[in-house]
Amino acid sequence: MNEKRTDINELGEFALIDTLTKKFTSYHNETIKGVGDDAAVISISEKEALLISTDTLIEGIHFDLQYTPLKHLGYKAVTVNLSDIYAMNGNPQQITVSIAISNRFSVEAIEEIYEGIKKACDWYEIDLIGGDTSSSTSGLILTITAIGRVEKNRIAFRSTAKENDLLVVSGDLGAAYLGLQLLEREKQIFNENPDLQPDLDGYDYLLERQLKPEARKDIIAQLYAFDIIPTSMIDISDGLASEIMHLCQSSQLGCNVYEDKIPLDPKTCTTALDFNISPVTAAMNGGEDYELLFSVRQSDYEKLITIKELQVIGHFTAKDNGIYLIDKQNQIFPIKAQGWKHF
């Protein structure tokens, strides 16, 4: 055979999606935004839009059942999807759940996953409205679609930031990645010597950030209460660097981000050093923090700083300026995305 065969790794996920979807036509005026943001946007009335986001979690790729409790898996599968709806400045209301399982899972095991799903639904006040179950030849596959609502004039796209807007991040970064490193280390030790007990004492925060992340409903509610509309927004699933790149590329801007402003938990810092990783690297390239990265107009600064758990980390510049991290010594480094590569 002479047919061309391009390896998926040559392209990468984002270029692949672009290649696959660019030929598609839009037939309906109701479709406001398709591929290329955290969620799709569908007009449902003059003032309101619906947000829809889908994610698939696959055993062995996105999670490892050797250290992921099933209940936490169900909880996390929901929150990572809700996070995409919040990242559009919307409020999720419903989810559908598709689950595929092999025979090695018992009914009780699946019930545990659903207990986690229910716990997240109750916490975030979400209705489970459908889905299907089927068997799988190997592992566990969970696909969740989240549906939310937003006022049209409050939608936060990735593409609408402006020069001089402030770049803001919620919570702290890098902890989920270090939680994963801890779990992987203990897994390896256990596999080499099953008699050794796992030593995860004192790492609760990092482990919880990895195993049971929360979506920032509270931040969206606060922004609403203070009448701040982000000029752009994205959730941090692939690491800060990758998300900064997305906002800059979508909005056709550059930016300056200040290393000493990046919010880090003390435990993230000490654990990173134990692993010989710079804490900032964990934040920039780690991923799975599910915090919000967004921009606001400078005129919103005074209102913004009254909201807890928000940190201004930089500002947007003209595109030609480039995308830079500025360290404590005022050295300038170009930011490159090194987020999760699942291929």
Added chain:
Amino acid sequence: MNEKRTDINELGEFALIDTLTKKFTSYHNETIKGVGDDAAVISISEKEALLISTDTLIEGIHFDLQYTPLKHLGYKAVTVNLSDIYAMNGNPQQITVSIAISNRFSVEAIEEIYEGIKKACDWYEIDLIGGDTSSSTSGLILTITAIGRVEKNRIAFRSTAKENDLLVVSGDLGAAYLGLQLLEREKQIFNENPDLQPDLDGYDYLLERQLKPEARKDIIAQLYAFDIIPTSMIDISDGLASEIMHLCQSSQLGCNVYEDKIPLDPKTCTTALDFNISPVTAAMNGGEDYELLFSVRQSDYEKLITIKELQVIGHFTAKDNGIYLIDKQNQIFPIKAQGWKHF
């Protein structure tokens, strides 16, 4: 360990979904219908509702790439989801696509799947609005979510049929199942002797019904044109018997279905006999026809019979009467669902 372990096969898919979802609470007035119909229903205005349906297709479970062309797979993945929206008497407008693939697939292979997806989108006028790609440890997994619209007073639920309503089916049944039997037979012959060429001449119709099924957009349009609102509806994915049971159970009714009214293509009949299967059995228990099964008031009969490709196959009775198939000799057989069991 003393923990209880119930095998999934003991329960079956529908009982499993019921067990998993019954504890969930509804938080939003906008959620009109959750689990238990072809699609979920969300109110978006006084008069309109949104329909959402998700399905996952897994290699080795739902399709076999040894005889399924990738382009057809993409096409079919879309149409089976659209079929769920039509089965609520709605019109699909958007889809999201999640695809998981192992490294053995090239970019060109994935592009072929998307060509099929695009072909279906163009034919049915559907906007692709999102999705994600990720890697899979083994096979190919395709999850599609379809989104549609419907006027609230035209929604066809499964649960709203009434006694004496006529039971109607579109197209003909059993062909997709026989198409699958043909493909499986040729696969076995090929695997035993790769030098033998497949002998599928003259079976185009059956193969197309299996590999490239269509969703009945045309029937929904005709029902609209003739102002017929089905009193209940479902699409035939698991075989006529299983779908009749769903309508009867959801609507708390019995029914009489007449064997000689079940629409069969001549090729279905001759091929079924070649396989030593009764053609009616192929229709009742085969599945994957993606035709519509619905009910109408008797007063709509005159309008109904002017629509092509519809066949009245029976009528609903009181629940106590039971669910029966009546054969040409007036013998009465209770209908039992023996649809696809994917576990």
